[in-house]
Each structure stands twice: as C-alpha cells, then as structure tokens.
Amino acid sequence: MTLLRPLHAIRRIALALTLAGVLAGTVGPLGIAHAAIITVTTSTDEINADGDCSLREAIVAANTNTAVDACPAGSGADTITLPAGTFTLSLAGINENAAATGDLDIVDDLTLVGDSTATTIIDVAGLDRAFEVFPDPVVAMSRLSITNAAGSTAGVAIRIAGTSSLSLTLVRISDSVGTSPAIYLTSGSNLSFVATRIEDNVGGGLYTQSSTTTAIRSSVFSGNSNSSGGAINNSGDLTIVNSTLSGNTADFNGGAIINGGDASLFNVTVAANTAGLSGTAGSGGGLSTVAGTTSLQNSIVADNANLVSANTQDCSGSYVSGGYNLIEDVVGCTITGDLATTLTGVSANLDALAGNGGGLPTHRLLAGSPAINGGNPAGCLDELGLVLLVDQRNALRNGVCDMGAFEFNSPGVATATATATSSPVPATPTASPTRTNTPVPPTATHTTVPPTATASRTSTNLPPVTLTASATATASRTATATRTPSATPTRNCTPSADNPPCTATPTGTLSATPTATATATATRTPSASPTATRTIVVVTLPATATNVPVDCSGGCLYLPSILRAPGD
Numbered sequence: 001m002t003l004l005r006p007l008h009a010i011r012r013i014a015l016a017l018t019l020a021g022v023l024a025g026t027v028g029p030l031g032i033a034h035a036a037i038i039t040v041t042t043s044t045d046e047i048n049a050d051g052d053c054s055l056r057e058a059i060v061a062a063n064t065n066t067a068v069d070a071c072p073a074g075s076g077a078d079t080i081t082l083p084a085g086t087f088t089l090s091l092a093g094i095n096e097n098a099a100a101t102g103d104l105d106i107v108d109d110l111t112l113v114g115d116s117t118a119t120t121i122i123d124v125a126g127l128d129r130a131f132e133v134f135p136d137p138v139v140a141m142s143r144l145s146i147t148n149a150a151g152s153t154a155g156v157a158i159r160i161a162g163t164s165s166l167s168l169t170l171v172r173i174s175d176s177v178g179t180s181p182a183i184y185l186t187s188g189s190n191l192s193f194v195a196t197r198i199e200d201n202v203g204g205g206l207y208t209q210s211s212t213t214t215a216i217r218s219s220v221f222s223g224n225s226n227s228s229g230g231a232i233n234n235s236g237d238l239t240i241v242n243s244t245l246s247g248n249t250a251d252f253n254g255g256a257i258i259n260g261g262d263a264s265l266f267n268v269t270v271a272a273n274t275a276g277l278s279g280t281a282g283s284g285g286g287l288s289t290v291a292g293t294t295s296l297q298n299s300i301v302a303d304n305a306n307l308v309s310a311n312t313q314d315c316s317g318s319y320v321s322g323g324y325n326l327i328e329d330v331v332g333c334t335i336t337g338d339l340a341t342t343l344t345g346v347s348a349n350l351d352a353l354a355g356n357g358g359g360l361p362t363h364r365l366l367a368g369s370p371a372i373n374g375g376n377p378a379g380c381l382d383e384l385g386l387v388l389l390v391d392q393r394n395a396l397r398n399g400v401c402d403m404g405a406f407e408f409n410s411p412g413v414a415t416a417t418a419t420a421t422s423s424p425v426p427a428t429p430t431a432s433p434t435r436t437n438t439p440v441p442p443t444a445t446h447t448t449v450p451p452t453a454t455a456s457r458t459s460t461n462l463p464p465v466t467l468t469a470s471a472t473a474t475a476s477r478t479a480t481a482t483r484t485p486s487a488t489p490t491r492n493c494t495p496s497a498d499n500p501p502c503t504a505t506p507t508g509t510l511s512a513t514p515t516a517t518a519t520a521t522a523t524r525t526p527s528a529s530p531t532a533t534r535t536i537v538v539v540t541l542p543a544t545a546t547n548v549p550v551d552c553s554g555g556c557l558y559l560p561s562i563l564r565a566p567g568d
Contacts, residue, residue: 077109084119114144155184162188212236229258254288276308289317297322300404302348358393375401
C-alpha cells in the first residue's frame with residue numbers, strides 16, 4: 001500500500017485539474033494525447049452489432065481499448081458522453097466483471113459526462129448495482145442521475161474498490177433499495193463529491209471503510225435510511241464542507257452520521273435527522289461518535305430527534321469544537337475545544353428543507369436566528385484554513401459569515417472563472433479582503449459550460465494548482481484554525497447484515513488534498529492579492545460587493561463556483 005501512494009496521489013492531482021476544466025469550461029485532456037471520446041447514441045442496453053453505441057458498449061470499449069459496435073476503441077483515460085435521455089439497464093446476469101451483464105464494471109481510467117441531473121438518467125430498474133469501480137482506475141462522473149439500483153452486496157448503487165478514485169460532480173443518486181448503503185468505499189480508495197445529491201436510499205447513503213479518504217463539498221444527503229448512520233457510516237477520513245444533512249433516519253445510532261474514524265465538519269447544517277426508529281435502542285439523532293474523532297467548526301446541529309430517549313437528541317459521544325458552532329441539545333454528548341464561542345441550549349431557528357437557490361435544497365435561516373453572523377468574525381474557514389466566501393448555494397457570504405451551509409443575507413450568486421496552467425506559483429497571501437453586512441444586488445450571470453471533462457493518469461510529478469484571486473482590502477485580521485485530535489478508543493458495536501463487522505479499531509488516514517495548477521482572477525473593490533494553492537475553482541465576485549475584515553493570511557478559498565446547466 002505504501003508503494004502505491006505516490007502514484008495514487010499523482011492521479012488525484014490529474015483528476016482535480018480536469019474537474020477544474022469541467023467547471024470553468026476551459027478544458028480537455030491533460031497529458032493524454034490519444035484518449036478516446038466515445039459518444040453514446042442509443043438508450044437501449046445492449047451489446048451487439050446494429051450500428052449504434054450503447055452505454056454498456058461504450059464502457060466495454062473503454063475497458064478493453066477495442067471498438068464495440070459503433071463505439072470507437074478506447075485508449076487510456078477515455079471520456080464517454082451521454083446525451084439527454086433515460087438509459088435503463090436490462091441485461092441481467094451475475095458473477096461477471098466485464099460489464100457484459102448486470103452492473104457496469106469500470107477497470108480503466110474514465111470520465112462519464114451527461115447533459116444534466118434532470119435530463120441524463122441511468123435507471124438501474126432494480127437489476128443490480130449501477131457501477132463497480134475496480135482497483136486502480138481514476139474515474140469522474142458529472143451531470144447525471146443514477147436511480148433505482150438494488151441488491152444486497154456492498155454498494156447498492158456504486159462500489160469503489162481499493163486504490164481507485166471516484167469523483168462525483170453535479171450527480172444525483174437516489175431511490176436505491178438494499179441492505180447496504182448506496183455508495184460503498186473500500187480501504188485504500190478515495191471519493192469526492194461536489195454539488196451532489198444523495199437522496200432517499202434505503203440501506204443508507206455512504207459507507208466508508210478504514211484507510212479511505214472522502215471529501216464532500218456543497219452537497220446534500222437527505223431522506224436516506226440505515227440501521228446506523230442514515231446518511232453516512234464512516235470509518236475512514238471524512239471531510240464535509242458547506243453541506244447539508246437533513247431528514248435521514250437510523251434504526252439505532254446516528255440519524256445522519258455514525259463516526260468511527262476521523263470526521264471534520266466545516267459550515268455544515270445537520271438538522272431534522274432521526275435515530276432510534278427501532279423503538280428499543282438508539283442514540284444521536286443527528287450525530288453519533290463511537291470511536292475516533294468528530295470535529296465541528298462554524299456548523300449547526302439542531303432539530304434532530306432520538307425516538308427512544310429524551311437524551312442524545314442531537315448528538316452522542318465526544319466532539320471537538322473548532323469554534324462558532326450551534327449545538328442545540330448537548331445532553332448525552334461531550335464537547336471539548338473552543339467552548340467560549342459554541343452556542344448550546346438554543347434553537348437555530350431553521351426553516352424546513354427547501355429549494356432556496358443554487359439547485360440543491362438547504363435549511364434557510366429565519367430572521368432572528370443566532371446562527372446569523374454567528375460564524376468566525378475573521379472568516380469561516382475550511383479544513384486548510386482557507387476562507388469560505390460562498391455558501392452551499394454558491395451564494396456570497398456577507399459580513400460576518402453565518403453558521404451552517406446557508407448565508408442569510410447574501411448579496412447574490414458568484415460566477416467562476418479559472419484557467420489551468422503548468423507554471424507553479426507559491427501561495428503568498430498578502431492581505432485580507434474586507435466586507436460589510438450591506439446587501440449588494442447580484443450582478444453575476446450563469447454561463448452553461450459544455451461537458452468536456454477528462455480523467456487522466458500519469459506517473460510523473462505534476463505541478464501544483466495555483467488559484468490567484470485579486471481583491472482589495474482596507475483592514476485585515478488574523479484567524480487561526482486549530483484541530484485537537486483525541487485518543488482513539490476501540491470501536492465496539494454489533495455487526496449486522498446491513499454493514500460489515502465493526503469490531504476493529506478504525507484507523508483512518510489523512511491524505512493531503514490533491515493539488516494541481518490552475519489560476520483564476522476574482523475582481524472586487526478595492527485591491528489586494530491573495531493567492532492560494534487549491535484544486536478548486538475561484539469565484540468572481542460582484543464588482544459592487546464590500547466587505548468586513550476576513551483573514552487571508554493562510555490563503556482565501558473561493559469554494560467551488562459551479563456553473564450549472566439547466567436542470568442541475
């Protein structure tokens with residue numbers, strides 16, 4: 001495993017670069033001169049010779065590097081484009097791993113791009129799981145939906161095997177039915193979400209084994225159910241930023257998340273989840289920590305329920321506060337760390353989950369909520385200590401940032417511009433942009449970006465991504481984000497048919513966020529020049545926006561500004 005890490009990291013860098021190209025509409029293959037672009041021309045699930053190219057035939061052509069029917073031969077990190085339409089899987093069969101029947105097996109680097117989550121739908125129709133990603137490939141999927149997967153094996157919708165990476169951008173996975181979570185991540189593999197919805201899956205949303213890395217940004221988990229960990233059952237390294245977990249349920253523990261690894265939440269809203277549906281035992285209506293460390297920063301945990309006991313309504317176990325959190329009910333859980341800025345025993349005053357812009361549902365903060373302007377006055381930060389200038393909806397954070405995934409008084413939605421380059425530039429933030437709490441009319445416009453993502457692999461070092469934003473500042477402040485690890489007790493829980501045995505001590509490893517080279521310019525009034533090394537697209541702010549002090553001494557993050565096609 002140790003020998004595979006460097007190459008694996010390089011692949012993740014390449015994947016990050018191509019995703020930046022997808023979101024910015026700038027680009028194509030990175031270093032892969034001969035990768036094929038395979039266009040699906042029929043929605044029929046088939047492998048034959050009738051002069052068209054089905055999704056299954058395209059997968060086989062990409063896996064084998066040979067032409068299949070009208071699908072051209074794959075060659076390296078191929079791209080499959082899916083037009084608008086419903087692609088229903090119908091070729092039944094089990095115990096084969098060549099994508100000939102049942103689920104679609106992926107054994108080589110691949111990018112799969114649809115038209116939008118509303119128009120490109122892969123309907124598994126209860127046949128099997130949808131995809132199995134075998135060890136080693138770097139895979140990216142965007143602008144599509146996966147629905148009606150079924151089965152009893154690990155990963156009802158998608159299974160990701162060790163040493164592989166999967167990135168989901170503008171993807172919706174819903175209505176899976178089985179005794180395992182929709183997505184299953186095995187040891188050694190990596191997973192990332194951007195602007196993705198995991199909804200209404202019976203068997204849970206996501207399961208991660210130990211020694212896995214998962215990053216979730218600007219995404220939503222809602223309506224999922226499981227025995228424990230309705231949305232997420234984590235034993236690896238989990239980071240969630242600017243996201244919402246709502247309406248998930250568990251028979252026993254952790255309505256939203258049960259954590260036995262290392263979980264870190266930044267500007268996350270965990271609300272309206274429920275534990276204890278069994279009626280006999282249960283704890284942690286929102287969060288349940290059974291081992292490892294769960295840390296929270298600028299986040300909201302409120303309005304969750306435990307149906308078995310009045311205790312542990314919102315959380316159970318131990319938590320480390322990185323500051324500026326609102327945890328409504330702390331009975332049954334222990335909070336350490338920054339207690340001075342952590343609000344407890346008060347309502348977050350949240351509206352019901354609804355579409356409030358941005359394409360993904362959020363819990364809107366109601367007037368008078370203590371979460372409004374309740375975040376870190378020096379700026380809400382992510383896991384790298386970079387400032388989050390937008391919320392889950394890609395709406396600008398205004399004044400002192402709010403807790404959670406929704407910004408109450410946002411002046412509007414930002415647009416993104418980014419350009420991949422090959423010249424590394426060191427991160428040298430120099431000043432902190434300042435903002436006021438005065439609403440500014442949105443001046444941004446959306447541009448539809450053509451789907452041209454390409455996953456790539458290489459065994460040579462790639463330059464880091466550098467995102468450069470120009471801005472001006474009249475004052476600066478310094479913010480320091482700290483994270484205090486805690487001892488890792490041995491996990492002791494009861495295995496069931498729903499989840500693998502859980503008696504081993506989780507040993508999640510923290511892997512560096514992939515870096516690659518990309519530059520971008522964000523314009524605002526007056527002027528300063530923070531730069532930061534990230535693999536995320538930089539937003540261009542409205543020229544009229546003004547600000548209060550935000551510390552960028554560690555670099556400012558303009559969290560993914562997703563240019564969404566209609567229906568995403």
